[in-house]
Amino acid sequence: MENIIELKDIRKVYRMGDEKIIALNDISLSFEREKIYCLLGTSGSGKSTLLNLIAGLEKPTKGEIVFCEEHIERLSEKQLALFRQKHVGFVFQSYNLLPTLNAMENVTLPLIFSGAPKNLRQKKAAEMLKAVGLLNRARHKPSQMSGGQQQRVSIARAFINNPRVVFADEPTGNLDSKTTTEMMDLITSIAHTRKQTLIIVTHDMEIASYSDEIIRIKDGLVESIERTKGETKCGE
């Protein structure tokens, strides 16, 4: 299958005064279309750093990142914003909904930023809210919803502009095990039906089992890549 993302000799070094912290140490990886990946590793191993680099939130110290045939390490801050608008969805551990907006508006936010007309926004947002089962909560503010519900809204938001790749950094870190299962079922099934690539960061083996490929990271290096047998467990 065709690769949607390719990393070549990615290195990320943080400087803290005289001290150098090598967060990523010459990593080369490739991600295929429509697959679900899991970045697994202990705390401080460099998972989030890797995710941020791929999503274009940070620049690598060295190396190349080709995303949809574009060298994103060469893009300007302005171009990156546009690039994220078009190709990237993001699910955070702590939901990160805007407190002043209701569920519906939070979901439409990426479309608002891309300047889509209002009626189209409303239609798509309603579809997404329906997909995550929260249409009846459309007018609720984040503070009026449970953590699980907020995360569903955040998932709807990540998928609304139909991005090529959705990133999720410990999306279930704040949820209980039952909700975690629901959430993983939801996110993987949406990605699957929409033929999108999903990259999940976690240190939980349970979650890793939802993926097609588990990439183990340790001390800034890829320790192993392991293909999980059989099909993905999409919302059986």
Added chain:
Amino acid sequence: MNNLDVVSMCARSLLKRKLRTFLTVLGVVIGVASIVVMISLGLAVNDRFDKELKNMGDATVITVYNYGSVEMIDDAGQGLKRPAPVLDDNAVANFGRIPGVRAAAAFQQMYLYMKSGRYVLPGITVYGIDPKIMDVFYEASEGRLLEAGNDRYGMVFGINAELNFYKKSKNTWYSERVQQYWMGEEDQPRLVDLFNSAISVSIDSGMVFDSSETIPGLRPFQPIRAECVGVLKSYGYQADNAIFMDITTVRKLQADQRKREQAANDYYNAGSSVGVAASRGARQPVGYETVQVKCDDMKSVRAVSKEIKSMGFYAEFPSESLDSLQSMAAGMQALLGAIGAVSLLVAAIGIANTMIMSIYERTREIGVMKVIGAALSDIRKLFLLEAVMIGFTGGVLGILLSLFISYLLNSSEFSFFSVFTANLSQESDSVISLITPWLCGAAAFFSTLIGLISGYFPARRAMRLSAVNALNNV
């Protein structure tokens, strides 16, 4: 991101933090209101000065008076009195040669009585002017100006002079039209058809009041039949309410009048040596009463006036008496303006502070917006517009507040600027505080601009926040 969405998101974020928004806006309201009220006080004074100047007549005309003597301050600062030179044709010619002078004209002034059909005008100031140079000083709004040699009994009316005619009756002693004019009804109909009526003019009030006293041996004054040839444009209170005639005619009438007064004095004081002596003393005065000097422009007025004074004459120009008042008022205005400006500056700092606080508080939100696709310009717009909205709202409310304060000031008896305006005429429509549409527009514009400026750096800071750092910030 389209503009409507930016506006709606800003409005929400402002409404979310109601109290803080309110307090910041309040700061702007107070700042704007104080500067607008301060400026309005100044504008009111200026407006008053302007009206006053207009009533005083042509600003480029210097009037030289025949005062006999003039008080001078010499270089040593000592006051000395010396007789003024005679205001004769020679002096007029000299004035005409001063650089910056267009023309100088002698004026004689007297009080005459008029009658036209049923309408009477019991007394009006008539100026005698040299018809040859009348066009330097005046322009006609109707008809024409006096013509040399052609208008022995021709008259040119000041624009409001006709209002002084009224229909004669037993208990009418003044023209109601004049009264109504000053009450603000400036469109008064004409009673006398000026250009088609004969107007009798007399030096004797008896023609109007039918109570001519006769002095034995003196033939009563035969009223002259004059005609109106033109009406002037507006040239200040005095000219507007006067009539202009050929100076030769006026001087003849004045001589006749003096002769009669002397005869009357002689008659009534017959036997009293004091009276006789007094009446004998009343000789024909030397020179003209006043000379008006028309300058090329406002700029040359002061220099010309100085020159005339240095020749020993007493001269005055309209803005002279207002000059020192005006500079005093300007100083006061500058001070008040500075106070207003300081409060506006404080308001600007308030906006900047609020925006910076808001950015600290919303660092995470900014990070999220960046990650999910907000362009840098979107972030900047969002924060800039919030500051602009605070500035604009504060500006508009500040204008409303200052309109209210202005209303209170104007409706109260209290007059802050009475110090400056006390010796100016007390016009009924004069105000203490004057807020013009122009001032409102400027206030709204500047308060918005202040929002923009004080929001600029915070907005740039928000724009430059790194998305990842912002997200990790808890």
